[in-house]
Amino acid sequence: MEMIKLTVTITCSLILQASNMEMLLQLVLGLLLLAANYASAIAIPSPQCQKQCGNVEIPYPFGIGVNCSLSVDFNISCQVQEGISKPFKGDFEVLDISLSDSTMRVLNYIVTYCYNATSNDMEVGGKYRKFDARDTPYRFSDVHNKFTVIGCNTLAYIFDSDNDTVLQSGCVSTCGKLSVADGSFSGMGYCQTVIPRGMDYYSADFDIGFNTSQISSFSRCSYAVLMEAAAFNFSTLYVNTTKFNDTYAGRAPMVFNWAIRNETSCEVAKRNKTASYACLSGNSECVDSTNGAGYVCTCSKGYQGNPYLPDGCQDYNECKDSSSCPSGSICHNTEGGYQCSCPAGRKFSDQNKTCNPDTGLIIGVTVGFVVLLISSFFGYVIIQKRKLNKVKQEHFRQHGGLLLFEKMKSERGLSFTVFTEAELMQATNNYDKSRIIGRGGHGTVYKGIVKDNMSIAIKRCSLIDERQKKEFGQEMLILSQINHKNIVKLVGCCLEVEVPMLVYEFIPNGTLFDLIHGKNQALQISFSTLLRIAHEAAEGLHFLHSYASPPIIHGDVKSANILLDHNYMAKVSDFGASILAPSDKEQYVTMVQGTCGYLDPEYMQTCQLTEKSDVYSFGVILLEVLTGQEPLKLDGPEKQRSLSSNFLSAMKENNLDVVLPTHMKGQESNELIRGLAELAKQCLDMFGINRPSMKEVADELGRLRKISLHPWVRLEAETETQSLLSGTSTGRFDIECATTRYPTQEGENLPMNPRSSYYAR
Structure with missing residues (x-):
């Protein structure tokens, strides 16, 4: 077209310069000849050209009829066979023509090789054994086609030369004694092989050395054809009958690649x-x-x-495809393409084909808001921090922190630390559950690590009332001044929280309860060691009652609140239920609290907690040491649930052996057992006025320990001669050797318990 325009332009210029009619006629004639030649070269099809034959569309450059195709090589003939129009390229029926793939599917003729029983010869059949596409636009597709051979004793070849001398490929198909199954692997009943690229000629032939003359159980024919691989699906009928040749009526689909071949590229x-x-x-x-x-x-x-x-x-129009633009966007078709737009505030991303937030717009709109928000946030944080500091200061004042600081200034030797909430949170890893070492009615106890790798026990108390808050500072002063080897030392506290937190020294070896009943029961502790631990606990309680000023009533004495340090020395712990000995009688009235099995009956009736209440609870501990039984058995008979009731009944009937364990009978001296039982009986008296003081209990335990260390010593006060024990037996407790001094925690050879335990009851 551009050449015609150029020619017309030049010609018009020459016409203007022509001096006579003869020159004008010559120029017009030349122009017409040039246009005719160009039209002939490009062979534009006429609108009247037939574009379909039967069910097959014939697209240009192919055509039916004169001047309807690009060249004679693309001519298609439309023939009527049995009343049906079918397109043909030469002798090959056309099945489909594709412009996008540049392919043409046709029906290729199957070559047969059959045994003739009459002539006893193998005969080659089929319409064509050779196909020559040289000097045409067509090439056999190496991608879609395979040379396919069917038979039970067949060797077939495919050649790319007309003299059958250049062997391109071939394959062998046998059946042997194996049964042939549908879809079996190549070589058994059939075989397939690929062809080379650019092949424009082929000839199929069979090797005469392979024949079917001796085959009786299978078909006497073999077949070979270059066909479309996707159209082939092996069946056993192909080797048992002539089904393969009949299925395609002697022809099979084959694919050509076509191209414009008048230029090389x-x-x-x-x-x-x-x-x-x-x-x-x-x-x-x-x-x-x-x-x-x-x-x-x-x-x-x-x-x-x-x-x-x-x-x-x-x-x-790409917008017809739902996959063109992401969901939620708008598709706009353009010439040769399309565009996707997104709703306001979002921007289309060509990279990942999604509607992403329009960061530029968002940043521009929100930068002012962010600045305002940040300013407001910092202002709010400052205000809240001031409020928090005021709250912490108020808590500190309510809990007696000012009074505590004044006392610490006046007594410079006071070893006590006031921890901040942040320090304790860091020490416990923000109160991680794995740090919990005890739970109880008064709070939860955590193990913490503070500076210098010192282990501490942090008790987070439960809520306390206003009266207790007012007395808390005074109690901290008293507890901080207690320095006794048999009392867990209070090393500090945290007062800037709503409910104060107490910080004690960490005791690693569990409790007396564990040693007698629980997880440490298997340590084979001697009876004299248990007696020593009870004596040390009594000394600690005696110190609280007698030397603290004012005296301190523990209020929850039990074996679980007697901790054991690394040398198994007793440490009285957990003052959550403790009160100061009141000077005003009205202060005796309080809510009954403690642990079932250890509670003083008099305290439960009067709601008056006294030093003798601690003595009663300690008497229950003596029963645990003596009998090895728990204070309360909820799963037993109702009359036998209370250890103290069973013990007092046995003492009243002068039949102590019913509550003693088998290993105890005869293992310890009668005087020691009788003395400890009598002491426990006095502690468990129903009337507090008849009970001994903790000092008397501690002194009596000291004297009983001498019995365990010096078996020949007799209690001077004991006048009874009848033994309270009957029979003898061996047990697991070992009597300690007598010495001339009291055993100390360093002198006892006790197994160490690697597990820490700290209980808050």
């Missing part, structure tokens, strides 16, 4: 830009053929149609 065709250049559409592209020399045409991206026709490639 797109580069040459574009460079020459001859009148026969086939890509006529303005929106088409030239692509080199993938099978042999030449090129094919395709519509540019965003266009569809026939690239071999002028204006054949039209814009494709």
